[in-house]
Amino acid sequence: MTSPSPTADRLTTSDPGPRTEPVLQALAAALPVEALVTGDAALERYSHDEAEWAPYALPLAVVRPRTAEQVQAVVRVCLEHGTPVVPRGGGTGLSGGANAVPGCVVISLEAMDAVLEIDLLERYAVVQPGVINDQLRAAAAEQGLWYPPDPASAPWSTIGGNVATNAGGVCCVKYGVTRDYVLGLQVVTGTGELVRVGRRTAKGVTGYDLTALLVGSEGTLGVVTEITVRLRPARPPEQTVVGFFSSLVAAGEAVGEVVRSGVTPSALELLDQQCLRAVDDWKQLGLSTDAAVILLGRVDSPGAAGDAEAETVRACFAAAGATWAARSTDPDEAEALFSARRLAYPALERLGPVLTEDVCVPLRAVPTMLARIEEVAARHDVRIANLAHAGDGNLHPLLVTPPGDDAARARAQAAFEEIHAAAIALGGTVTGEHGVGLLKRGGLQAETEPAVVAMYRAVRHALDPHGILNPGKVVE
Amino acid sequence: MTSPSPTADRLTTSDPGPRTEPVLQALAAALPVEALVTGDAALERYSHDEAEWAPYALPLAVVRPRTAEQVQAVVRVCLEHGTPVVPRGGGTGLSGGANAVPGCVVISLEAMDAVLEIDLLERYAVVQPGVINDQLRAAAAEQGLWYPPDPASAPWSTIGGNVATNAGGVCCVKYGVTRDYVLGLQVVTGTGELVRVGRRTAKGVTGYDLTALLVGSEGTLGVVTEITVRLRPARPPEQTVVGFFSSLVAAGEAVGEVVRSGVTPSALELLDQQCLRAVDDWKQLGLSTDAAVILLGRVDSPGAAGDAEAETVRACFAAAGATWAARSTDPDEAEALFSARRLAYPALERLGPVLTEDVCVPLRAVPTMLARIEEVAARHDVRIANLAHAGDGNLHPLLVTPPGDDAARARAQAAFEEIHAAAIALGGTVTGEHGVGLLKRGGLQAETEPAVVAMYRAVRHALDPHGILNPGKVVE
Structure with missing residues (x-):
């Protein structure tokens, strides 16, 4: 394996070893x-x-x-x-x-891409793991149903990958993450058995919840070959509220205002000027603004209740010092802003290698965490763009380095680790939705008490006794 | 241990063995x-x-x-x-x-009964395991928050016990079960370590979800010493819709109508005349009716949307052949009916030993399953009263035998097992919310493929390597 040092490069792969x-x-x-x-x-x-x-x-x-x-x-x-x-x-x-x-x-698993069944009455879908998230959502929508988990990668990522990482997304602030929707799995186990775990009924407590255990296990406890997900009825149309803020911290305070108001938004996203500019330079959506930070709120309660929620969110933005806050009356503009949110990561990647953080902190710590990120960026002279599922406290500072600048990479690596440490110190976690993989293994060790790491290892060994499933990932 | 034969009796316990x-x-x-x-x-x-x-x-x-x-x-x-x-x-x-x-x-764990913390902003509560479900709900309500899981035992059962069994309840048809609310646990492990698993942040995917694994593990994977549960904002008042039906199967059809309507009720409970009479004989609530079966629907969407939902549920009851269906205009009456639902089990217990089923079947199988239960009752000459979280397909046929009637017990035991088999044949499970414990061990084996039982054992052995945690329960 190539070294994770700042000089490692995508193409300088090491010798793959003998062709056995x-x-x-x-x-x-x-x-x-x-x-x-x-x-x-x-x-x-x-x-x-x-x-x-x-x-x-x-x-x-x-x-x-x-x-x-x-x-x-x-x-x-x-x-x-x-x-x-x-x-x-x-x-x-x-x-x-x-x-x-x-x-x-x-x-x-990309070739296993069939939506096998959508059951309108029981409200579930059975899909192969290679089905693209957006394809499942479209297939459900055709039946008047809705699969909520909506990672920014929804147009490209598969349900199997979403299950492996317990993917989140924009609407999970109100509707939960992938694990909340997975009812059952077909899995090839570490001993080569093909089994089904979970259920298709609304409830069921027979035996241990291996389904919940497998979701988010990043391919280390089994290879998922089929997924049964719970669907919800289609929801009312969302209303969008946009707020402009002069600083990250002010936007963070607005998040607290919304939470304290008792409204549960269906989205509460943050994106800064760097993200907007990168998307605009790429896609010419005409989004550039003088605002340093934008908050995008959405609500989806039906009828007058939704109107009242939208007004509350707007008032919260204003109370926290928004330089401008309004309910969006133009659906195209609202859609463009959420497109920008989804496109921010690939847009920034065009500028150079991006190291993506995924810290999640308690909501009251959001302003403090955003301030720490700014401080770390300044001290290490690293360019950090900020995206966040702000309503979940799930922040994605994106560390962008100029291509080929090894010194910048070294500084970014140091900043990356300091951001992990800051999140843990604030009662947070190093990964809210992306998974541990290789990049957060150190973070997992820093965040988790040794006796719990030992439990992870024991469970892993129990289900993969020969150690062949995605070795080296999550925990050794 | 006493034998589970029909002649076993609560007081004829066997020799407890030497006092070590x-x-x-x-x-x-x-x-x-x-x-x-x-x-x-x-x-x-x-x-x-x-x-x-x-x-x-x-x-x-x-x-x-x-x-x-x-x-x-x-x-x-x-x-x-x-x-x-x-x-x-x-x-x-x-x-x-x-x-x-x-x-x-x-x-x-009953003496560990403190509500340690309620965090209004982050919307969680930290409690000791001996806190009674209703106490947590009351403490949350004082802060304008809501802990949804509401088993019928809520006035007496503890959160620790609810976690151990992944308890359900009346509102889980819309709001989910205990596992959906448990964010983190403090646990004494099978190796005697005191650890914390889970999180207090809204999201987090660092390591395996041991929290979800421990919920519903019935004390076989650890002893829970503290629980962090997610809370929701208080919800709008519910509206109640009552339907009278002339048969179990007709009531079962009405459940299908409600599901097909797209409305997600906040409760959809079934109880038959035997349950109502048993409660009335005990508590004199004045509930007796000529209806063979009652459906109790509730909806809780805000404002006009809630009114529309209530009307839809009423229309569904009528369309399925209700002999009477109406929105309840008397909150006391509605509350009395839900009290009857909660009191049905203890009321029937007064009549003789009760063997409680907890099968959960797909929604479209509810009428068929109810018909099978009637058929089994008639064939084995067993008195079976019916309660159900009908909107979840989670049925609680209650097999009541006269005290001391061994022949009736033997017939009830046979009926119990046939009902399990029928539920499994319909794609259901032997336990929707009560847990496997001792009574459903056979059902677990019948329902679960051997390779999955082997996975349960492997996980159990991994976390309880010395085999001291609640041995003999769930899986040997």
């Missing part, structure tokens, strides 16, 4: 010819996710199974040969969770 | 004098929960710790002596999960 032909032969025997991907260019394409700073190796092989039985066959081959297995969804992860490790087989 | 004095001496040394309960009468009181048909033994000792450190000391003493530990909340369980096993120490 027996595994490749066994895979070729077990799979249809089109399911086995070979050739260094193709292998490179599947060797890492979007965590640009995380180390990775070239995999021994990449497989693109089309059925759960093919996934099981691959895991069984890998068990026989002691070969590590790295499951992979859309490759949009931001922590290196899908990065290839030396000598591994990457199982890309 | 070293354990008692070690406990006495580790605890304040008032925390160690002795004397057979006292031990008997702590030897079982309300699952009248489940076997139990007299414990070796009962401890009533006041601090987490005392719980830890007890677990460490028990580890040293290889003594089983049985954690216990309010003793209102219905599956035998808290029943004493031979030679065990029962840890009653």
Whole structure:
């Protein structure tokens, strides 16, 4: 694996190790010819996710199974040969969770992309792991139903990847995260069994909740081959409230005002001028503004209740010192602002390698945490753009470094770790929704008492006794 | 342990085994004098929960710790002596999960009954496990907040017990179950460590979700000593809709109508004439009716949206053939009907030993399942009263036998198992919210594929390597 040092680069992968032909032969025997991907260019394409700073190796092989039985066959081959297995969804992860490790087989689930069933009465969908988040949402919407979890990567990330990382998103401030919607899973286990866990009924407490345990386990406890998600009825249209603020801290105070008001917004997003400018330079959405920071609030209660909530959010923005705050009367403008929110990460990536934070702090600590981020940026001379699911206290400071500037990378790495430490000191966590992967392993150790890390290891060993599932990720 | 045969009786407990004095001496040394309960009468009181048909033994000792450190000391003493530990909340369980096993120490958490903190801004409460559900709800309400999970046992059951069984209740049809509200736990582990798992932030994905795993684990993976629960803002007042039906199946069809309407009720409860009469005979609430079955619907959307929902529910009841359906204009009457719902179980218990089912089936299977229950009751000549969280498909047929009638008990036991089998055949589960405990162990095996049972065992062994935590419960 390449080193995570500031001089590591995406293309300077280390030697992938000897081509252990027996595994490749066994895979070729077990799979249809089109399911086995070979050739260094193709292998490179599947060797890492979007965590640009995380180390990775070239995999021994990449497989693109089309059925759960093919996934099981691959895991069984890998068990026989002691070969590590790295499951992979859309490759949009931001922590290196899908990065290839030396000598591994990457199982890309992208070809298992069918929405198998949508049950209108029971309100669930059964999907294969390669279904794109937005595709599931569209399929549900056709039936008058709604799948809430909406990570910014929704147009590109898969439900399987969302399950692996317990993905969040914009609406989870009101509607919860992926784990809140996963009813059941079909999984290939660390011992090569193909099993179903969970349920399709509204309730059920038979046995341990392995479903909740597997969600967010980043491919280290099983390879998910099918997912049953709970759906909600379609909701009323949202109303958008926009606030301009002269500082990050003022915007952070406005978040506290909204929470104290008792309104639960359906979105409460923060984005700073750097994010807006980067998107505007790329997509020409005409969004640039003199405001240093924008808060985007949404509410979705029906009828007059929604009107009252929108007015409350507007008043909270104003009370916290917004330089401008108004309910958006132009749906296109509101949509453009939320598009900017989704496009901010790829827009900033165009400017240079981005190191993405994902800290989550208590709500009352949001202004303090934002101030710490500014202070860290100034002290280390690092460019930090700020995005946040502010209503959850889930902040995404994005550390942008000029391409090829090793000194800037070293400073950014130091800032990254200081931001982790600050979040932990404020009672927060190093990862709110992106997962531990490779980049937050140190953060996990810093945040978690050793006896709990020992429990993680014990559970991992119980379900992956041969240590072949995504080794080196989350906890060693 | 007494046998679960039809001739078993609550008072004919078997020999508790030798009094292994070293354990008692070690406990006495580790605890304040008032925390160690002795004397057979006292031990008997702590030897079982309300699952009248489940076997139990007299414990070796009962401890009533006041601090987490005392719980830890007890677990460490028990580890040293290889003594089983049985954690216990309010003793209102219905599956035998808290029943004493031979030679065990029962840890009653009832004296740890403090609400430690309610955080208005972050919307969580930190409580000790012995806090009664209704007490937490009242403490939250004083702050304008709401703890939704509301099992019928809310006036008597503890939050610790609710966590152990992942308790449901009336409002979970809209608001989810206990697991959906537990953010974090302090736990004494199977190796005697005192640890914290989970978080207090809105989101967090660092490490595996041990919190979700521990919820519903019935004291087999750790002894919970503190619980952090998420709270919601207080909600608008509910409106109640009452429907009378001439048959169980007609009421079941009405449930389907409500679900198809797109309305998510905040309660959708079924109770039959036998339940109403039993409550009326006991409490004289004046509820008796000629209707064979009553559905109680509630909605809680704000303002005009709530009015529209209530009207929709009424129309659904009427469309499914209700003999009478109306929005309740008398809040006292509505409250009395929901009281009857909560009191039905203790009211029926006055008539003889009750064997409580807790099956949960897909919503479209509710009418079929209700018909099967009637058919099983008739065929086995067993008196079965019906209660249900109908909107969840979670049915509680209550098998009532005359005291001392062994033949009736044998018939009830056969009916009990047939109802399990019918629920599984319809895609359901043997336990929606009461837990496996002792009574549903066979049901768990029938419902769960062997490879998944093996995963349960592996996880259990990982977290309780010495096998001292509530042995014999859930899975052996």
